[in-house]
């Protein structure tokens with residue numbers, strides 16, 4: 001799933017200060033699961049904003065609304081009947097959602113309430129961790145199912161570097177060294193001989209470096 | 223000989239090699255390099271020039287290497303993968319070779335988090351092993367990474383670093399094997415304090431016959447004080463400093479600690495020289511370059527063979 005962090009209240013205030021009518025738009029998918037931009041979080045942010053407006057004597061009308069997905073226009077269409085009543089849409093979806101909402105309502109200002117951070121997993125209640133950077137050419141078959149691009153701080157394809165210590169990464173004693181994890185896993189799988197193979201220099205053109213990416217599946221088009 | 227490198231020549235003659243390093247200044251004054259260089263005259267066979275070490279912005283390794291070259295040194299151009307993509311790296315390799323640099327040390331590079339620009343974007347388009355192979359392909363096959371032909375091959379002697387003390391220990395020799403496979407010709411190790419562990423590593427290296435395929439230069443760094451030793455032990459990633467050493471230094475009065483640090487360094491060098499497969503010593507006296515000559519002399523490493 002896509003994981004994000006909510007921006008600070010101060011930062012959000014700074015963005016919406018010039019406006020009086022705000023549509024606070026949640027998303028029911030990833031950001032709900034990682035507890036940052038679903039219905040519940042929309043409610044929390046709305047109350048924070050209302051409290052602030054009452055305290056400051058600032059006029060501020062907030063409408064809370066959460067749609068199924070902000071990355072599909074059928075769902076974004078559901079707010080068409082009332083979107084014009086608001087000066088600004090404060091989106092609590094990932095960056096893709098924020099942009100797609102803006103594309104559908106070209107005369108509305110759309111602002112991001114969260115910082116989109118990574119593609120990851122739920123480690124435990126309230127803890128998420130990065131796993132993939134969407135590089136476009138997956139090499140998990142060569143690295144024991146653990147991604148060196150996402151999980152090594154230097155994205156080394158032939159790690160570990162000299163900074164690995166006690167299984168932890170040189171950048172942070174709390175973070176596992178991705179290459180230690182790879183070596184351990186290869187060992188568990190009896191595939192440590194794979195470690196001896198040099199992984200060649202990567203084709204980054206399938207990653208973000210090649211420019212914005214698009215996927216077309218002819219057989220599923222209408 | 224594949225190159226005009228002084229260290230390649232000395233290694234081929236079967237002699238022991240001595241290298242040291244010179245950290246470029248955080249400014250544009252070439253005199254700093256010249257002053258540091260002067261301290262190493264006739265003491266070393268090659269001098270490493272660090273590349274924005276610990277991710278702190280400094281005069282470029284390339285420019286500093288040229289200053290040292292003008293002084294008659296055979297510089298070892300350090301190059302990290304953190305700051306340049308494959309286009310810039312290959313371009314610098316060509317430029318360095320064109321200006322008479324004979325050695326390159328291929329490194330991944332410290333993470334930028336440690337430096338003075340922790341908000342920087344890092345590159346890591348390739349890693350150190352792929353960099354080794356890039357230089358090798360350019361030099362021996364006359365090909366760029368992209369496959370096009372190199373007109374005028376860069377004749378660089380190819381080096382890399384190895385940290386025998388980083389984890390996981392069991393793949394440390396395998397990792398060196400990958401560097402050898404990629405084309406590395408000499409290795410400079412991380413500073414060695416735990417000689418026992420280094421011996422174990424060398425044993426694994428010899429079992430694989432890697433010491434015959436690349437020359438291993440053992441790295442040493444003298445302690446200036448017990449404070450420095452403690453700092454390195456606790457703050458520098460991948461350092462292995464035995465507690466006895468810290469106790470030994472700590473047991474000394476403050477004004478005697480640097481002397482004791484040099485003593486420890488000399489004892490370490492003696493032990494390292496006896497380890498089969500060690501072909502040279504790399505003395506890294508961090509911001510203490512004036513001690514390199516003293517150490518080399520006391521360790522019986524002088525005079526050095528004439529540069530040709």
Ligand code: SF4
Pocket residue numbers: 131132133134135136137138139140147148149150
């Ligand atoms: S190799 Fe690429 S696609 Fe596969 S997990 Fe890593 S970043 Fe994601």
Ligand code: SF4
Pocket residue numbers: 151152153154155156159160161162163164165168169170171176177178179180
């Ligand atoms: S310590 Fe491990 S995870 Fe961290 S940069 Fe080095 S190889 Fe990558």
